[in-house]
Amino acid sequence: MTIHISTAILFIVINIYSSCSIFRLLEKQLQNTEKELNAKTSEYQKEITDLKRENEKQNQLIQKSLSLTSDAKIDATMQHEITRLTSENLDLSELVDQQAEQIRKLNKMLKVTAKRSKEGEAADIQAELERDEAKSVENVAQVKHRERNYMGMLEYKKEDETALLTALIQELKPKVAAGLLPGLPAYVLFMCVRQTDYVNDAEKVRSFLTSTINGIKKVVMKHHDDLDRVTLWLANTCRFLHTLKQYSGEKQFQQENSPRQNEHYLRKFDLGDFQKVFSDLAVRIYQTLIKLMEATIQPSIVAAVIDHEAIAGLTGSKPSGLRGRSSSRADDTPEHSLDSLMKAMNQFVRVLTQHAVDPELVKQIFRQVYYFLGASALNNLLLRKEMCNWSKGMQIRYNLSHMEQWLCDNKLQESGAGSSLEPIVQASQLLQARKTDADLDSVCDMCSKLTVPQIVKILNLYTPVDEFEERVPISFIRKIQQKLKERVNTDNSLLMDLKFSYSVTFPFTPSKIIVETIEVPEQLHINKLVSRC
Structure with a gap:
């Protein structure tokens, strides 16, 4: 009786254990099924989202095409197809690359397997395959990077x-x-x-x-x-x-x-x-820059070129009969001195170089700036009687030599900027030249960039600074006028045009x-x- 009871209990325990195992197996299957359902659900939701997005794009295209003309519809359709085909081509190109890489790996595996199969070096084969795969991944990354850079687009x-x-x-x-x-x-x-x-x-x-x-x-x-x-x-x-x-x-x-x-x-x-x-x-930007540069140097031009006396002791007593007007020196007006003008020019060069303005354009910029500088100085000289004498002519010429040297120091001597200063340079030379009948031809040749009114004006304004000089004879001035009538296309303007500008060009400069x-x-x-x- 006891044996039968024990056997019954044993059967009951076995049945309970079997039932628990079945329950655990069923629970595991349910969990796997649930994971598969969740994965399928996510996949279906993504497909639904993609389909909705595509449907919206199609609806937008349809709405847009309804409002377009026939030609515009054709253009829009073609553009859409080109975009779609481009995207598909990129996807297919990526797939081809992946498949080609897979084929390469399989071929490599086949060769290694055939080589090592007799020796049974399966571990070495696997290690070599892993090394090749790592190198392959690196090479593929490099190729893709190079291809991305090759496009050169944003x-x-x-x-x-x-x-x-x-x-x-x-x-x-x-x-x-x-x-x-x-x-x-x-x-x-x-x-x-x-x-x-x-x-x-x-x-x-x-x-x-x-x-x-x-x-x-x-x-x-x-x-x-x-x-x-x-x-x-x-x-x-x-x-x-x-x-x-x-x-x-x-x-x-x-x-x-x-x-x-x-x-x-x-x-x-x-x-x-x-x-x-x-x-x-x-x-338009070039003209804005020129105006800005001219406005920057304009307050310094007269003080630096006309008033500045760099040669100490050259100027004697003031001519008699002149209204009291003291000459300005660099230390009297440091903000308008020749040094200040040079600093402005150096700043211009620094900024133009810093932003890599084309060298040919830099030359045109300083040619225009130097024209404004020379024209402003000459116009001021033509209106100031106390500046028209021999010593002042030498001072002006000396000041202008600094401007010419600056061009050489900055390798701009071939820019044409120096020739823009010729009118004021010739005016300073005229103040220093001998003015006798024997010098008639040389004076006319020397003043090729000055107009007849400018030459006559300077000669009329010329005032000796000491008793050893004489005023220019009226007869000499008349002979100069008569001689200069032989000029072709004579310009009769007295003051230079400060608004004159040279034509600007932008020579092609490839990179x-x-x-x-x-x-x-x-x-x-x-x-x-x-x-x-």
Whole structure:
């Protein structure tokens, strides 16, 4: 009886243990089923989200196409198809790369297996395969990085256009730009243009370039009295103009390009009209810069060139009969001395160099500035009788020699700036020249850059500073007038035109920089608005 009870109890325990095992197995299966359902649910939700997004895009396209003309509908449809096919091609290209890599791995595995199978070195085979796989991953990463850099483009969303240009143009500080690659803002702008050319979005590039032009105009107008800011955007506007030409695809602008640079030309758009607009914009900025420079040096010109007496003891007593007007010396008016004028010129050169303004354009800038300087000095001399004497002529010539030497020191002697000073230089020489009938021809030849009224005015104003000199005889002045009538196309103006300006040109200056090597630094604050292609 006891044996039967024990056996029954044993059967009951076994049944209970079996039931528990079954319950645990069922619970595990339920958990696995639940995980599979959750994974499927997430997958289905993602597909539903993607389908909704695609459906919205299609609805937007349909609504947009209903409001367009037939030609516009065709263009919009083509643009949509191009974008879709481009995306699909990129996906397929990535898939092909993955499959090619997998095939390479399998071939490598097959070769290693065949080589080592006889020796039974399975562990070595696996280790070698892992090493090859690690190298393969590294090589693939390098290839992808190189391909990404090769594009040399910056992609941005249309809604980010305003924020992008604001950060790049309006908010860019000259001190920050001076520490970056020269012309970097221009290169960034061009990389954005290349991306729109790549996707063939004509409306996007038109909006981008128009907004760029307006943005540069606005920043120059707002900071027209800021030498650094105006110079910064003169340099970048010219660089952007040169870059549009360099990558336009025109043979005349490709002669100095490297093979890699020639691969980056704009393939969809002809931006010749925008080149003209940016050229006009560069002229406008150039004129703003010239006005700013002229306003900076204008208070110093007369004191530095006419009044400044660098040769001590040369000037004697004041001529008799003149109203009391003391000569100004450098130590009397240090803010308007020749040194002050030189400091202003040095500042101009420093800023122009700092922002990498084209050397040919720098020459034109100083040619114009030197014209204003010489014209202002001559006009002042023609109105001041006390300055028209032999000793003052020598002082003026000495002061001007400093200006000429400055050009040589800064390698600007071939800029034409020195020739812009010829009228005031010849006026100082006329004050020092002998004025007798025997010197008639030499005086006329010496004053080739002065007009007849200017020569006659200086001779009439000439006043001796001591008893050993004489006034210029009226007969000599009349003979000069008669002699100068032989000149062709004689200019009869007395004062020089201070508003005269030479024609400015922007000679094409290609860059050796390859756009694919350019990285966008954090200082521009546009990294969140653009992505590399």
